[in-house]
Amino acid sequence: MTVSSAPGKVYLFGEHAVVYGEPAVPCAVERRATVTVSLRDDDHVRVRAEDLSLNGFTVEYSGSTGDRPDVNVPAPLVEAAMGYIDAAVEQARDAADAPDAGFDITVESDIPLGAGLGSSAAVVVAGIDAATRELGVELSPREIADRAYKAEYEVQDGQASRADTFCSAMGGAVRVEGDDCRTIDAPALPFVIGFDGGAGDTGALVSGVRDLREQYDFAADTVSTIGDIVRRGEALLADADPDADPEEALLDELGRFMNFNHGLLEALGVSSRSLDSMVWAAREAGAYGAKLTGAGGGGCIVALDPTPETQTGLRFTPGCEDAFRAELATEGVRLEEPPTNADSTAGDDSVEESS
Numbered sequence: 001m002t003v004s005s006a007p008g009k010v011y012l013f014g015e016h017a018v019v020y021g022e023p024a025v026p027c028a029v030e031r032r033a034t035v036t037v038s039l040r041d042d043d044h045v046r047v048r049a050e051d052l053s054l055n056g057f058t059v060e061y062s063g064s065t066g067d068r069p070d071v072n073v074p075a076p077l078v079e080a081a082m083g084y085i086d087a088a089v090e091q092a093r094d095a096a097d098a099p100d101a102g103f104d105i106t107v108e109s110d111i112p113l114g115a116g117l118g119s120s121a122a123v124v125v126a127g128i129d130a131a132t133r134e135l136g137v138e139l140s141p142r143e144i145a146d147r148a149y150k151a152e153y154e155v156q157d158g159q160a161s162r163a164d165t166f167c168s169a170m171g172g173a174v175r176v177e178g179d180d181c182r183t184i185d186a187p188a189l190p191f192v193i194g195f196d197g198g199a200g201d202t203g204a205l206v207s208g209v210r211d212l213r214e215q216y217d218f219a220a221d222t223v224s225t226i227g228d229i230v231r232r233g234e235a236l237l238a239d240a241d242p243d244a245d246p247e248e249a250l251l252d253e254l255g256r257f258m259n260f261n262h263g264l265l266e267a268l269g270v271s272s273r274s275l276d277s278m279v280w281a282a283r284e285a286g287a288y289g290a291k292l293t294g295a296g297g298g299g300c301i302v303a304l305d306p307t308p309e310t311q312t313g314l315r316f317t318p319g320c321e322d323a324f325r326a327e328l329a330t331e332g333v334r335l336e337e338p339p340t341n342a343d344s345t346a347g348d349d350s351v352e353e354s355s
């Protein structure tokens, strides 16, 4: 049995524009997906997933996710979750040259699904790491990032950047521009996250921006202006001392750029009433800046505030289901201790219950 985990992320700047070759700066945050993999003696793959905002489901299939679980949750979310796990299994089989390997897989995650915190990337990254290790192959975080990107690219019909998967595999703050992926230094930024309890359809949102960009020059300009903001933002980070608490002047200017970035994403049609109202609640509570994070349409916003005010303000905001502080996750994908015997017996019971 092998257990691996990988963090979720917030976008400080640059989602959507990164799909068109502009730079983006996502930051890994301490909310993790944990994937437990045990090799089977046949070629079947049995998946048990809990805490994915899906009520938990179990499905057994051989080789593909053609068999869908019969559960009372939105089909697109289940399809998406199963598609990512399936793609991770294929990458692991390929990396270990073991096309017929079968696995029992358990996915646990405290990252809400489809909410802009990189849940799918974290599941794919941790899944590839655990499954390849279980087959006796140890990949570097960069190799895992590359394979996880291929998996996401396939599931998202070629509409994925390397940003989410690279960030989850490497941890910390990263900069992604096309195929050029680097880790960068950043101070521990005081992230506060607001979650509306919903999710966006990444594929549809990315397609919507693509159509706008093709149809209108001003939409294409909006996308490249996001790239300009990212370049200005990363220059600020490069000048900051990564080991010291961020200075007020830095937070002030990063916050201003985040506000600008949110306005441009709103103009591109990927915000929503609940995301906008959480962004405004955060600003009114005194956050330095706030923006949606990820594909948008619903899900999460990220704000900068070292005080408790934004979290409290968000908790009283209609449409906000949860608000929490998120530390920068300096570690990306990592091997975890397998559960003790007593833990795994408890796990077996709940497989039966959730199937």
Ligand code: MEV
Binding pocket: 014, 015, 016, 017, 018, 019, 116, 118, 159, 160, 161, 162, 163, 164, 202, 206, 294, 295
């Ligand atoms: C989704 O988390 C981020 C997007 O930029 C898509 C991508 O980069 O693959 C919207």
